[in-house]
Amino acid sequence: MRRSVRAASSNQLAVSAIVESMQPIVSVTNLSKTYASGFQALKNINLAIHRGEIFALLGPNGAGKTTLISIICGIVNASEGSVTVDGRDIVTDYRTARSQIGLVPQELTTDAFETVWATVSFSRGLFGKPKNPAYVEKVLRDLSLWDKRNNKIMTLSGGMKRRVLIAKALSHEPRVLFLDEPTAGVDVELRRDMWKLVRSLTGNGVTIILTTHYIEEAEEMADRIGVINAGEIILVEDKTELMRKLGKKQLTLQLANPLDDVPASLAGYALALAKGGNELIYTYEGEGGRTDIIALLESLDAAGIRFKDLHTTQSSLEDIFVSLLRGNQ
Known part of the structure; x- marks a missing residue:
């Protein structure tokens, strides 16, 4: 009987652990913020x-990024x-919720x-x-x-002051760490050290x-990208999937003989046709365009057009970000 009770208890703990791992660690529901001036900084954010993920929240100045973070952290x-x-x-159980959060603000305070x-x-x-000199030493x-x-x-x-802010944010061993423009004003070497630490934290x-x-x-x-503009979330997507779906791709063919x-x-x-007629550039988006490449090469061969080299390029995340903002204006 005791074995059965212990087995049942172990199973319940295992199920609870699985359920917990599937639940989001931060959940924002129908969140809005309107200041006394009438300015609406956030509009129905979900x-x-x-x-355990690294989530990047991107947006232009004034998009609502800092307001959103400040609300989650209990500042606003x-x-x-x-x-x-x-x-x-974060309101009814403020102390426990806040104890799970570390915040590195933009300002050097x-x-x-x-x-x-x-x-x-x-x-x-x-x-x-409680005091833990060994942990503080490790963070430093x-x-x-x-x-x-x-x-x-x-x-x-x-x-170095910005590093101190990160150390302060990690001092109480939070499970969620907010980094609001953490590498602003930081040199390349320090930036690399910070991201090395970030990877170890997620590990x-x-x-x-x-x-x-x-x-x-x-x-x-x-791991994932969220884009906010004018107080609204306009996209949340796995980074790899986002770049696969929205990243513009180009196939450049260096021709054996120039075309007019x-x-x-x-x-x-x-x-x-590139200037000088020495290159043909084929632009395609997503996976669908790839299937046309074989047909294109066959058509080039049928037209008697030969090429001596080829290479492909793909839009960066910055290109995608800019295009998303333009499309949302």
Whole structure:
């Protein structure tokens, strides 16, 4: 009987773990924010962030990125809607929900006269966490701040101060980390160290939500992309799928002999003749265009057009982002 009870209990725990892993760690439902001036910063936002992912929130200045993050983190009150973090409502269960969140803001807001060690340790204590010098040391070492631990923050460079903000955000071991323009003003070496740390955090189950103007960072790091414009989410998509569906692709054929114009027999293809007539450029989108490449090559052969080399290119995430914003205007 005892074995049966233990087995049933183990099964229940396993099922609970599976259900928990399937639930979003951050859930935003019908969220809106209108300021006293009448300006509506957010309009009916619905968003689910998966556990352990890196989610990049992109948008132009004034799109609502910081307002959305501020509401989730409990800094700004929503006008309508609800938010849960790890199943906890940010209003009715504020303390527990907030304890799961670390925030790295855009602004360099630190106590200039404190040492690095003191300010990070103090931030940990604010969340009721017991002292853990070994953990604080690990965070500082991971951020290349260990050698600066006894320095006053006022003596640090801008990049180092930003690292201190990340260390403070990680001090209480959050499960969700918001990075609001984390690499602004940071040099290339420090930026690489930060992203190395981000990868290690997600490997330990921490969920990362970042906003950035360096779209190449989102392209390199993110699992999913969300685009916000004028207070509305206009797209949420897996990064790879987004680039597959929306990324414009081009096949460039270097011709053996230059052409004066594109033959009429090839008019059915989206072909452009480069200046000088030495290259034919075939533009296609998504997977459908690829199936036409074989037919195109056969048509070129039938028209007696020979080529000596070819290469393909694809739109970057930045190209896609710009096109999405233009289409939403």
